[in-house]
Amino acid sequence: MEASIPVIDLLSPGSAGAIADACGSHGFFKAVNHGMDVGIVETLEAEARSFFALPEGDKLSSSADLSKPLGYGCRSIGTNGDVGSVEYLLVSTVNSNSTMPIALCNALDEYMRIVQEVAGRVLVLMAEGLGMKDTDVFRGMVQRNDSDELLRVNHYPHSLRLEAPGSTGFGEHTDPQLMSLLRSNSVSGLQIALLDGTWLPVAPDAESIFINVGDVMQVLTNGRYRSVRHRVVAQAGEGVLSRLSMVYFGGPAPTEWIVPMPNLLQPQDTIFYKGFWWGDYKTAAGRTKLAACRLEPFLLHQLAARETPQSATVLLLNTTTTPE
Numbered sequence: 001m002e003a004s005i006p007v008i009d010l011l012s013p014g015s016a017g018a019i020a021d022a023c024g025s026h027g028f029f030k031a032v033n034h035g036m037d038v039g040i041v042e043t044l045e046a047e048a049r050s051f052f053a054l055p056e057g058d059k060l061s062s063s064a065d066l067s068k069p070l071g072y073g074c075r076s077i078g079t080n081g082d083v084g085s086v087e088y089l090l091v092s093t094v095n096s097n098s099t100m101p102i103a104l105c106n107a108l109d110e111y112m113r114i115v116q117e118v119a120g121r122v123l124v125l126m127a128e129g130l131g132m133k134d135t136d137v138f139r140g141m142v143q144r145n146d147s148d149e150l151l152r153v154n155h156y157p158h159s160l161r162l163e164a165p166g167s168t169g170f171g172e173h174t175d176p177q178l179m180s181l182l183r184s185n186s187v188s189g190l191q192i193a194l195l196d197g198t199w200l201p202v203a204p205d206a207e208s209i210f211i212n213v214g215d216v217m218q219v220l221t222n223g224r225y226r227s228v229r230h231r232v233v234a235q236a237g238e239g240v241l242s243r244l245s246m247v248y249f250g251g252p253a254p255t256e257w258i259v260p261m262p263n264l265l266q267p268q269d270t271i272f273y274k275g276f277w278w279g280d281y282k283t284a285a286g287r288t289k290l291a292a293c294r295l296e297p298f299l300l301h302q303l304a305a306r307e308t309p310q311s312a313t314v315l316l317l318n319t320t321t322t323p324e
């Protein structure tokens with residue numbers, strides 16, 4: 001396999017096919033010509049930086065009205081002992097009623113608005129690339145009134161460095177939703193796992209966005225799109241600017257039944273996953289370690305590697321922790 005990140009021009013005529021290829025081979029790609037407003041992105045970056053510069057107590061108290069797991073967090077990722085040299089702010093769609101600084105709330109809401117638009121376009125292209133008649137099916141799932149869309153701003157300051165260079169910024173994991181859209185500043189650290197298990201560093205590019213396939217998309221497509229394992233390795237050096245990333249997670253409504261989509265299956269196809277409600281999956285995911293292979297309990301067939309789709313092969317290779 002190509003040991004480089006696929007780059008896709010969202011405005012090119014062949015973008016749907018290229019996206020389908022990238023989602024099958026890497027579960028990840030870089031998108032250019034995405035059309036996101038640079039001013040809105042930079043405003044959120046500046047507001048987030050000011051927020052993260054506040055004393056710890058202020059950060060905690062100004063997001064205390066956002067009930068857990070939303071709000072500000074530091075070092076701990078989830079509730080199961082995972083730690084990283086990261087602090088973050090996790091919010092859902094409308095933040096204007098929060099006690100967070102008003103300029104930050106506005107910046108988050110504005111960013112959410114533009115990121116939803118481009119995520120919607122990418123989800124349509126993901127469906128088109130699979131040859132689906134209803135190209136709105138994935139976008140429809142994440143853009144219902146009760147859908148589970150989240151925004152997470154991650155900051156990796158030197159002051160939180162846990163150990164020497166090479167230490168964990170954000171431990172390896174897959175994102176549970178359909179897809180994630182990531183924008184970072186120009187500081188490196190993100191890595192993705194290839195099918196053979198090797199880690200490929202992703203060169204940062206503040207002008208582009210990066211798309212991750214998540215667990216739900218892997219199930220809906222019966223493994224044709226693979227949920228990519230990724231992590232952030234902390235950077236060395238005091239003089240270096242700290243990494244700041246903003247990640248949009250496109251999740252469905254809690255009541256959405258997630259199962260391989262019948263119109264993507266041929267009669268002779270093996271069905272690899274049994275179904276689950278998104279709400280249950282999300283709750284279960286919250287109870288596992290970050291690196292857990294959360295889809296494993298839903299795998300129907302553990303076939304020989306040769307017969308296994310790429311996604312399931314990776315799943316089996318990467319099963320390091322048993323979900324609770």
Ligand SMILES: O=C(O)CCC(=O)C(=O)O
Binds near residue numbers: 230231232247
């Ligand atoms: O900060 C990054 O680059 C990645 C963060 C991430 O994977 C996440 O928030 O799920």
Ligand SMILES: [Fe+2]
Binds near residue numbers: 175
């Ligand atoms: Fe992630």
